[in-house]
Amino acid sequence: MSSHNESIIREPLITGENITYAKITDDILVSVENKPNKAWWIGFTIAGLGALLWVFSVSYTFWTGIGAWGLNKTVGWAWDITTFVWWVGIGHAGTLISAILLLFRQNWRNSINRSAEAMTLFAVICAATYVVAHMGRPWLAYWIFPLPNQFGSLWVNFNSPLVWDAFAISTYFTVSLVFWYVGLLPDIAAVRDRATGLMRRTYSILSFGWTGSVKSWQRFEIVALILSGLATPLVLSVHSIVSMDFATSLIPGWHTTIFPPYFVAGAVFSGFAMVQTLLLIMRKVLNMENYITMFHIESMNKIILTTGSIVGVAYLTEFFIAYYSGVEYEQYHFLNRFIGPYWWAGCIMYGCNILVPQLFWFQKVRTSILISWVISILVNIGMWFERFVIIVTSLHRDFLPSSWAMFYPTWTDVGVFVGSIGLFFTMFLLFVRVLPPVAIAEVKLLLKSQSFQAKKKLIKEGNLNPEQVEFYRESLKKFDSVSEAEIKELVK
């Protein structure tokens, strides 16, 4: 398997000395095999309270109806759809990491794919709760699917993007879940084989009896490859379809053909920001500096910069088209984003999404954990406001000035939104506790060729171009998990 050595100029994906296969298993399973520490309990308590707030606010919404929200005749869609799109967008990073980066053979995905996929699932669950909650009569949610019915077999309108959305989101969730779980099987087996008693029995059931034989690994790999081939167009289609909920309407600010690619780029942008938010904490709390290295953080920051810039170009295109089309409603709408009553939301959107990520052009910023974390939060805020601006600013001044109105959220709006964040973190914290948060088998694959110690061995052996070795040593300086003494040792 390690029949060829990787070029020395590539940064290591696993740092640290004396990493063995056994140590990888030990390090990754720390959170699963031990009692949770104080940090986990504090986080879980706060997140759990948030989840309770969600349960309460959603129950109140179901009890009183959609009137519990701040919607009015003019702004008939506000925080619900804003947050729905926000959550679905966040989910996209997980599939991008697990599927698209697999197709591109980006091995740095191996140590972050598991938690990013889990994040995808939880984000899509949060999004789905909004779909159900905004229906008014959630017990009739199944009406959106084409079931034979008693109304003279009147079918759902398959020409409607909202119906496409139901298919897209449910397919996306199902495929992501299956992809995630198939990938988990070998790692659950690893937990099972080390556990005793009830834990062994539980993980034995969850592992589906995985053995790691030659044939099962062969099938496993081909299934993962095809699933990523399927998930790649799927993830692009999902947010394209979400954007068509808006783009197929006639509302100024919504009715543009640029929406599908613009939404997909924005989704990846916000998703990577959320991955960054979670991983920077997880890496610290679970001591995973050797597996989630500075290279991973920097790579993700580069993706945030790229997709953020694509989003920026999309914003500029929207403004240009509004001007160039000569449509006065469109022109008024885009002016209204800055001079209307929601000017502050527009400023947060453009500031957080275009200006802030541009800081990532500087390597010092890309490799600073604290600044990366703060920027990731700002991007999340900016992307929430992007949807808010698109939705509420477009609606609040419609074609008849007599019906212009403002949107004011009620406590229920706020409760459902803050609660959904609590729900998300509750699920994520439980996940870290019960399932391996990093793909153990996939990280093991990197050990012999792409780890710091493998590269050190190569340098010690000597047959390398000294310039390339120098380049490699230079690139190690940004790693917080590699000490200066260790870099100094890298000479032969």
Added chain:
Amino acid sequence: MSNTKFILGSFGDPDDLMLGIEKMQENNITIYDAYTPMPIHGIEDKLGVPPSRIPIAAFLFGITGTTCAISLLYYCMVYDWPINIGGKPAFAMPNFVPITFELTVLICALGMVATFLFRTHLFPGRAPRVMDLRASDDRFILAIDARENKDHEKIDNLLKEAGAIDVLHNERKYVSYE
């Protein structure tokens, strides 16, 4: 000695495992299977395991999904209850693309994974057929059927020569999971 059912070579490195396979094959010793904590590229070729036919199954499930989706849309929108929407054609092909695509992906993914689980005998609650508990942790296990290959001493020596850290003689095929 005669009670030994399986001889397990427990390697600490995938390259040693590959060397072990070569040694066995040179000496005409049949290999039962290998159990590893991670996929080992090239091991199937070495052991003569034929390529998986799961892609064929995936393709068939995929076109099943496409066909089902188009049939459903055609039946509902064109045959059963056509709706006059501004005089536009009931068979609005571009509008059928998203759902056709989603159902293709959905049925392909579910069908393929179901095939994978069925063929590999994986299902919730199946008792794990594990020969060595460390095969999911840090050991690469090469299993040799001791009944078929009689010269146990030679096998032991070959495995050790290839770099096996332990050579185990198991009297039971699988580690008991109760």
